[in-house]
Amino acid sequence: MDQKQKLIKNWTDDSNNYSNKIKMELNSFKKQAWTDIILENTGKNTKMNILDVGTGPGFFSIIMSQAGHQVTAIDCTEAMINEAKENAENAGITADFRVSDGQALEFDDESFDLIISRNVTWTLIDASKAYREWKRVLKPDGKIIIFDANWNLKLFDEEIMKKYEEDEKEYKKLFGEEPPSHTGADMIDYRKSMPMCQRRRPQWDFNTLIELGYKKIYCDINIGDRIYNEKEKVIYRSSPMFMLVIEK
Known part of the structure; x- marks a missing residue:
């Protein structure tokens, strides 16, 4: 299989598993935590037109719709979009869900006030192309907020793998599972x-975004204290989640 086929197969096969995870998140402190951290960084108090790239089972789309915003949500797999539609219906919200490629957007220039993504950019086959497209569809005063981590760098770096294995041992010791x-x-x-998996981020993103002409970039290299439960704080310690807030 080529990279795109592997991408679609992976997220199709795992769509139900991820859907179950976001159902738990919607019934935990994470719902409000994520709502707060996104809205704090938008710089806007009015209703926004939001693009949720790689929506998966729809978590960001649901919480942003519940916060009063208009959401268009895309994902590369039909299975994920089907999960998202079902979760959105159960949550009592409406959003525009579409199977679409985040690297070749079907939207007009300057369509969105905000573009958001979580744990998506590491899956991009051509991240530079995607970031160029996101800039195109972003309004002049809009922002992009990316949440991600070096989830897979341990597969390419022995030192990071050792730290991850130490975290696994501590996890077993603390939680007995x-x-x-x-x-x-x-x-x-x-x-x-996946090419992004062996890149050291967010430094790679900084360099690429600057080359593409983005004017302002803010980074928090570890937001785990705000959005992780106690177990996640241990197991994800060697791959902290970062946040990039980007202005056109």
Whole structure:
């Protein structure tokens, strides 16, 4: 399979699993935590037209719709969009859900006040192309907020792998259970094949965004204290989640 086929297969196969995860998030402190951290960084108090890139099972689309904004949500797999539509219906919200490529957007120039994504940019086959497209559809005073981490750099860096294995041991010791894992052969093959997985981020993003002409970039290199539960703070310690807030 080529990279795109691996991408679609991976997220199609895992769509129900991720849907179950966001259902738990919607019934936890995370719903308000994520709402707060997004809205704090938009710089706007009015209703926004938001593009949720890589919506997955629809978590960001749901919480932003519930906060009173108009949301268009895209994902590369029909399975994820189907999960998102069902979750949105159960949450009592409406959004425009579409199967679409985040690297080749079907929207007019300057369509959105805000573009958001979570754990998506590491999956991009051509991130430079995607960031160029996101700039095109962003309004002049709009922002992009990216949440991601170096989830897979341990597959390419022995020192990071050692730290991750230490975190796994501490997790077992503290919580008396096996940590969550993504170690299936197909999963590892997929992750090793994605170009963003071996790039050191967010430094790579900074350099690329500057080259593309973005004017302002703010970064928080670790937002875990705000959005992780106690177990996640341990197991994700060696790959902290960063936030990029980008102005056109």
